[in-house]
């Protein structure tokens with residue numbers, strides 16, 4: 001009977017973290033030994049370097065492992081009620097490991113049961129020592145186990161960081177983007193073909209890269225090819241490679257992108273632009289998982305994951321006979337639609353702020369962020385060029401802006417007053433007046449003389465307007 005794991009691994013880890021914050025002085029070592037004298041001896045030898053726990057049988061040992069973070073255990077192979085064979089000891093080993101896989105268990109074995117000792121190692125014990133246990137040897141074994149435990153932990157935390165950075169470059173806290181991340185997480189590990197669709201500049205390539213980084217192919221290559229950017233007559237050899245002399249100018253054999261993506265991910269960008277003749281050839285690759293180079297006869301096996309992307313409506317292209325239906329269904333085992341930027345709510349400002357920070361840093365400039373108006377304009381704009389357009393507008397703003405904060409003009413957007421509907425002429429005029437004054441004051445740092453001159457009014461008039469709109 002196996003104990004139910006009352007705590008999950010991460011809970012144990014968290015608990016461990018908590019207790020290490022409280023400066024746990026020593027790692028915890030559990031002594032599982034029914035012989036009172038032996039236990040006492042080990043306690044004397046080890047108590048100055050370990051937080052000790054004691055158990056006399058399987059049940060009490062498992063209970064301790066379930067309820068606290070134990071790092072090491074010394075386990076007597078012959079435990080009651082079967083003190084003379086290994087059944088109970090091996091069962092305790094398995095039970096404890098099923099609760100805490102990282103527990104380093106050192107078996108204490110009688111000198112006759114080497115066979116059982118090996119069995120224990122097979123089941124996941126860290127090491128074994130023959131009885132009577134030499135306490136000095138035990139100390140060294142424990143030190144080494146401690147070292148390994150630390151390495152494992154470090155490794156895990158590095159891997160966790162890696163996992164987090166998989167989406168780190170992709171900003172998106174809005175619900176539609178979280179849904180995208182969820183699908184990516186779900187399908188990344190499998191080899192199924194994924195079609196990423198979305199308007200231009202929505203981040204399709206970033207998602208394709210995330211799929212690669214989260215897959216088991218992450219160590220392999222990520223090879224991208226933009227089917228729309230390469231002249232039709234070169235595209236075939238670019239994709240499939242060629243043999244020497246395959247055509248005029250083919251001076252040497254060359255690998256194509258498909259072949260280069262072996263053991264990795266092949267990203268076919270703008271797949272909708274792939275000429276019909278090549279669509280047939282690509283379909284063959286997907287069906288048969290092998291290619292032939294241009295001018296070659298050898299069939300080369302291909303093991304790569306295919307991610308395709310497009311910003312055109314492939315269903316429409318199919319209806320018009322421009323895209324093959326059979327290829328379409330091969331490519332879109334899973335389709336990930338990327339929402340347009342205008343549908344991502346709070347992400348828009350979040351992205352704008354991150355871009356501003358990053359681009360300004362790169363340019364050695366410093367800004368205090370966006371003006372209120374700029375934020376409103378950014379939020380209201382419909383962003384036909386999506387994230388790429390936002391990035392470009394901020395690049396331009398960083399280069400051009402002379403104020404402390406980025407204004408709507410800096411990002412070349414209309415001030416939010418424009419487009420107010422349902423206003424009478426009078427309150428529209430007032431609203432514009434108010435915003436313009438406020439912005440100019442912000443820009444001049446409250447300098448009335450400069451603001452008045454910029455606004456083309458006298459200082460007394462500006463004072464009067466400031467009072468009327470309670471701008472101070």
Ligand SMILES: Nc1ncnc2c1ncn2[C@@H]1O[C@H](COP(=O)(O)OP(=O)(O)OP(=O)(O)O)[C@@H](O)[C@H]1O
Pocket residue numbers: 169170171172198199200201202203204205206207311351387388391
């Ligand atoms: N969510 C995001 N967070 C951060 N940067 C993003 C995000 N989405 C896109 N970008 C950035 O915007 C730019 C455009 O992204 P990407 O090239 O992936 O878009 P795309 O959909 O492939 O565009 P196109 O259809 O024009 O090829 C890139 O510089 C990318 O780094």
Ligand SMILES: [Mg+2]
Pocket residue numbers: 204205269
């Ligand atoms: Mg792209």
